[in-house]
Each structure stands twice: as C-alpha cells, then as structure tokens.
Amino acid sequence: MARARVGVLISGRGSNMAALLYASRLEGCPYEIALVAANDPQAPGLALAAAEGVTTFARCHKGLKRADFDGLIDAELRRHGCTHVALAGYMRLLSPGFVDRWAGRMVNIHPSLLPAYKGLDTHARAIAAGDGHGGCSVHLVTAELDDGPVLAQCPVAILPGDTAETLAARVLIAEHQLYPRTLWEWIAGANGPEALLTEVRARALALPEAREKLSHGTPGFHVEGGKFFAYFSHDRHGDAITSVLVRTSGVEEQASLIERDANLYYRPPYLGPSGWIGIRLDRGDTDWEHVGDWLARSWRMAAPKRLTRLRDIADRF
Known part of the structure; x- marks a missing residue:
C-alpha cells in the first residue's frame, strides 16, 4: 500500500518533526515525510531535515498577508504531493482558507490536556491552577485555535517545585511518544480497508x-x-x-x-x-x-x- 505523504510545518528546533520522521522509517509505518516547511529560514529543524534527506522549504512570513503566505505553503505542500499536514511547533495562526483546504487532513500537537489551556503559556497556567497533571494532546486542526477534535492525549504529573520550564521538558518527552503513534494510527485507520x-x-x-x-x-x-x-x-x-x-x-x-x-x-x-x-x-x-x-x-x-x-x-x- 502506498504511504501517505505528510508535510510538516515548523518554526523552530523541530524536535517533534524529528520524532515523526524517525517513526516514519519503522517497518509498517503508513506515512512518510515528504516536506518540512518553515516560516523562519533560520529554524534549526530545517538543517536536521535536510541532513536526513527530506525536502525543505523556508520563507519568512514578514511583510506578507497571512492568506498570501499560507498560499505559498499550500503550493509547496501540493507540489510535493502531500496528502496530510502535521503542525510541529508551528507558531503561526493559519488563515481560514488554508484550514478549509486541509480540513480533516491536518493535525497539531498542543502542550496541554485540551480543552484546558488553549493558546500559550500552558505549563505555567496548569501549575498556577494547582493541577495535578499537565500533558499534551494531538488534535485535528479547525478554524478555532486548539479547538479541533482530540485524537489522543498523554498526562504528565506536575511535581512539587515544578516550574514551567521543568514541566515543559517532561511534557516534550511525552509529545515525542504521542505524536508519531497518533499520526500512525490516525492515517492507518483512515486508509485501512x-x-x-x-x-x-x-x-x-x-x-x-x-x-x-x-x-x-x-x-x-x-x-x-x-x-x-x-x-x-x-x-x-x-x-x-x-x-x-x-x-x-x-x-x-x-x-x-x-x-x-x-x-x-x-x-x-x-x-x-x-x-x-x-x-x-x-x-x-x-x-x-x-x-x-x-x-x-x-x-x-x-x-x-x-x-x-x-x-x-x-x-x-
């Protein structure tokens, strides 16, 4: 069976992109990484992807209208035959048109147990609220920020004395486990007989x-x-x-x-x-x-x- 071609959008180091990439090389994985694209040409994740033989695309978004920039990304995704999109630390709000074009085929990983703590500063907000757990969620992308259907979650205990930074470090480990597995199962289920x-x-x-x-x-x-x-x-x-x-x-x-x-x-x-x-x-x-x-x-x-x-x-x- 032909594998789904995933385009990964990043803005920084690309650690979740790397987790998806290495999982794609395991036997039986139903997807491959066809493109890594970034809105920052200096994003460290681009160098990693290129070193691993993955096609990359980078363009600074500054000076471009949101829809125009998203149009550039969309064109690259389609030019490389991408069938799905995975957001991995992509720090850009997406235009409605882009979301519509990839509806049902685009996922994101978010560092909280959605629907709690959408947006930024998730770890600090969970600690301030006295929560026993933080965590991460993989969800389908919709027009509303961090509001799409949740596909999977992984809780991470908040320890006494935790700061936003120490909690974030452990949640990141969980993200690297959760994202590849969820993408694997989601694509396999959608394309299974x-x-x-x-x-x-x-x-x-x-x-x-x-x-x-x-x-x-x-x-x-x-x-x-x-x-x-x-x-x-x-x-x-x-x-x-x-x-x-x-x-x-x-x-x-x-x-x-x-x-x-x-x-x-x-x-x-x-x-x-x-x-x-x-x-x-x-x-x-x-x-x-x-x-x-x-x-x-x-x-x-x-x-x-x-x-x-x-x-x-x-x-x-």
Whole structure:
C-alpha cells in the first residue's frame, strides 16, 4: 500500500518533526515525510531535515498577508504531493482558507490536556491552577485555535517545585511518544480497508435501489433485480491493492484512463477484459467526490431503464 505523504510545518528546533520522521522509517509505518516547511529560514529543524534527506522549504512570513503566505505553503505542500499536514511547533495562526483546504487532513500537537489551556503559556497556567497533571494532546486542526477534535492525549504529573520550564521538558518527552503513534494510527485507520470500504459502501448504497452482496468473497454492489455496478477489492490477487472496480464504456475508455493516470487507474484481472476499471483507494489522497461520480456513472450502466429515466428527470431539477 502506498504511504501517505505528510508535510510538516515548523518554526523552530523541530524536535517533534524529528520524532515523526524517525517513526516514519519503522517497518509498517503508513506515512512518510515528504516536506518540512518553515516560516523562519533560520529554524534549526530545517538543517536536521535536510541532513536526513527530506525536502525543505523556508520563507519568512514578514511583510506578507497571512492568506498570501499560507498560499505559498499550500503550493509547496501540493507540489510535493502531500496528502496530510502535521503542525510541529508551528507558531503561526493559519488563515481560514488554508484550514478549509486541509480540513480533516491536518493535525497539531498542543502542550496541554485540551480543552484546558488553549493558546500559550500552558505549563505555567496548569501549575498556577494547582493541577495535578499537565500533558499534551494531538488534535485535528479547525478554524478555532486548539479547538479541533482530540485524537489522543498523554498526562504528565506536575511535581512539587515544578516550574514551567521543568514541566515543559517532561511534557516534550511525552509529545515525542504521542505524536508519531497518533499520526500512525490516525492515517492507518483512515486508509485501512475497513475505513475505505465504509466510504465506498456509503456512496454506493445511496444510489437508487442499490444493494450489497458478496461475490466470490468480495463486497459487491448491484441494482435490485439487476446487475452489479461496483466491487470493493482488497489484496484480491495478492497485489496489495485496495480499490473500487466500476464499469466503463469499454476497453477503449479503460485504456485511455490508464494511459492518463496509471497511478490511479488499472486493468483488474477477470473483469478487465469486459471494460471494467480499477480505481485505487490506497494512495492516501482519495478524491471521494471523484469515486462517487464513477459509482453513479457505473450504476447508470447497470440499472434498468425505469430507474435511469427517473434519475434523468431528477437530474434536470
């Protein structure tokens, strides 16, 4: 299975970036670090990333409007094929447009047990409040500061005599453990076969009179009383590919699609000679709107005329 390509944004030493990078080299890790970008060309983490062979990008944000600077970062992330973004000590508020473009695909690590102590000075505030624990949280990034859904947390005991600095040092150790594990599990879950099948199933069964049925051990989707219009395939022929198979107009269109993007489309065994096409779901960057469009088109090819006529009428409105 192709690994998700993560872009890491930093502003300083990049210790959490390093933790993510070294975890990405462990066997079975579902992600790789494709880019490390910083808003400070002097950020020490850039030198570490470059020494480890990771592509870097740096540009000072001063003098640029927030949205314009974020546009530069966004362009670099996309140019390097990033599918996810991890903020690792990135000391910049993000523009709404940037957050929207990476919604559901961007995470951050924050040095508190959210929802407590959003923003800065988290350790000093936890000590001043008399808390028994500080800690860290990994959360999805949303438009509100440190307000996205929490994916995982790790508490760290506050000891007698702790200062913000001594507590921060221990929380950082916890961050280095929590962030790689959470990113690993989050990406693996989102790109695992069960999660991908759930996405395909939701779109396929939303079509009129669509039903699910196993076919030779493979989940298939057909029109009630009619033909199959899609199959979900996971490592079906020992090829480690996870995909959805749909109908095309024939082998000529099939060949044209593969020629256009051989990383996305492929000719599946058995059904390929009939003009079916495989659309890969295991690359970490699935365009689910595109998949939904193909399912709907394939459904039209399999559905009886009584249903397609009704669908045509509905589409006019």
